Amino acid sequence: MTNRICHIDIDERGLKAATPEIEQERRVAIFDLLEDNSFALPKREDRAVPDGPYRLALAIREGRLVFDIASESAERLGEFHLSLGPFRQVVKDYFQICESYFDAVKRLPPSQIEAIDMARRGIHNEGARVLQERLTGKADVDLDTARRLFTLICVLHWG
Secondary structure (H helix, E strand, O other), X not given: OOOOEEEEEEOOOOOOOOOHHHHHHHHHHHHHHHHOOOEEOOOOOOOOOOOOOEEEEEEEEOOEEEEEXXXXXXXXXXXXXXXXXXXXXXXXXXXXXXXXXXXXXXXXXXXXXXXXXXXXXXXXXXXXXXXXXXXXXXOEEOHHHHHHHXXXXXXXXXX
16 A cells, blocks of 8 residues: 555654653554555656655644655655644643553553543544644545654653
8 A cells, every 4th residue: 555654753952851651652653553554755746746655744833733745665745734622631631640540550440541541532532523624735644643743742742
């Protein structure tokens, strides 16, 4: 399949050192993303759009989320920037629920952990939907890909 991400880089410059839990979330998200994703650049009337697979670099620069896209052979294809504003509240909520979840795993019974995990998944889905909306006209991604990319956006917000 050509409409996919084949490699991903996270620009860690200026990021606070991740906790073990955040680092694990990042590793899992990258692994899952590379195993199964759907990422396509939409067709443009004024120019041809190169087929994938794509290399994606994510960064935060000057308060904006940057998607830097290259071909599989590392030929630069372009980049686009998204405002972080629409993500701020959902990222904040996600970090709070993750903190509760990580704490709960250490001391609460499975039924309470499950309830917190359901809330965590709900907030995660909300973040993925926000990302899909923000990517409209720039990149087409399915919900699972948006979920994994949202996790990586959260990692970039860490600190």
